[in-house]
Amino acid sequence: MELRKTYFADERRDDLKEIGQSRPRSDAFGHVTARTAFFADRTFPGTLHLKMVRSPHHHARIRAIDTSEAERHPGVVRVLTAKDVPHNLYTVLSLIQVGPEDEHVLAEEKVRWKGEAVVAVLAETPRAAFEGVAKVRIDYEPLPAVLDMEAALAPGAPLVNERHGGNYYHYDSGSSRKVRLGDVEDGFRQADHILEQTYASAPIEHAPTETTGCIVVPEGNERFTCYTNTQAMFFTLDNASIILQMPGHKLHMVGGTVGGGFGGKVDVIVEPIAILGSKLTGRPVSFIYGREEEMQISSPRAAERIVLKDGVTRDGRIVARQVHCYVDAGAYSRHSPYGTQKGAAHFPGPYTIPNVSIDSFCVYTNRTPSSAMRGFGVTIGDFALEVQMDKLARLIGMDPIEFRLINAYRDGDLKAHRQPTEGAALIECMQEASRVTNWPIADRFFELSSRTRRD
């Protein structure tokens, strides 16, 4: 590994000695000896197994739920429905003022996606729990469903989630998170070329090898220990406390090594209902997703549709960028309003463009709720932006790296969301990438610097 010390030489501390050195991982010994303890690597006598009755419909009214046969089934200890949940309504991020609460722990009156949890069955063995699930009778009245963002936003579309009043999240800026800089229409008039393209992505499942789950143990005195593989310990503690209407000191959350998360274990889905089951039975409760649940029920990365319209001059300056981004939240918010907002701040990408207009919509459909996954809100946007940059370069017959160097942000440039750029190094990264790959760029592009103000 070679360190290039010529970049930012005046800012460089030369007493840093770790980069370029190989250090063992702190958890490697536990991993290779298979002694690392994951949440499920413990047993408690008398543990009950929780399995969920799930909606077979994308959208339906619940007419009636009959749990009597399931309750009589040998091995079934307790059956839970919405009326058993003290505060049966939540949004993961309500504690950081992302609201309104829009999702039930166990469905009430309606189901809004295929797979939504309706009834929880607690039994002595996994087999008895599965059998109990099969004996719950639910009478549904199927309703028209919207499975596409354009259909969801069309006039007269079925309403997915009554708590939002429309099929999109209401930001304080209205139906979308808006970012405005300069005058984008004026920018288009200055442009020699205008390119409008639509980019789309499908949902992506994290598919961790260890499925989502928790084991809850009653500790007496109405106190519970919850062993969980959550990636969001404090969201879990706070939301469980609200949903169960129990003070936080009654809930002892124990985390540890997560067997692959990638953002898929931040939604606080299994813990509240498992703690409730333990409270109502006085027994340890294990609620662990099967592989099919992990793939079909756990929230994926959102599908996105991004419409980019750029105005570019013949000599390579992007003078206007208009973005319409649609993020498919599925039936409930989870982390999507936040991801959508993050995306709005992230567009126009690491480029300085004088005229920018961004509208990012968080759209509700009758699909599996989407949520966090590795750079959610920006990853698909970066794909769209960088493909667009290549297309723009081709359009004006310019080298794609030179085109990016011309537009790259520099220290002091005002970003579209009004933050000045600090610590930019994009120009230097591209210069070095060109050098090591022998990508031919003109000499004058090696004279550029992130520290030099744009003319």
Added chain:
Amino acid sequence: MAKVAIRFLLNGSEKAEFVESGTTLLDVLREKLADFSPKGGCLQGTCGACSVLVDGEIRLACLTLAETCEGCTIETAGGLAKDGVLHPLQIAFADGFATQCGFCTGGMIVASKALLDRNPAPSREDVIEAISGNVCRCTGYEPIIGAVLAAARANSTNKA
């Protein structure tokens, strides 16, 4: 449900249990014998995290009925280090950054041991084939392949 008596050798020590007929080897190892080194990642024979050796052959513990292991010798990842001394595969996995979250690691090492036991000098293709039933979702396959090849080289150097 009827219980059956089973006995087997687990990592060198004799075990005897009464288990319900139909219980998987994975459940017996984890829930009765507290050997948590095989993991249940799918419980349908697709992820390889529960890989163990039964009489030297690689088996998926989640699809193996415990009663079929009567009298067998079973090795798990948890028993690979002897008296605190790591197996060359364990050293190579640690040195080669072949672990990330660690959930697949035990199964990977067991599958690799099955390979090296029958083929001490495997090719890269042999290694890929040997771990093809083990899913690493952190996608560290390249360092894992490298670690298995490094362990094989270390073994041959030690014997030379």
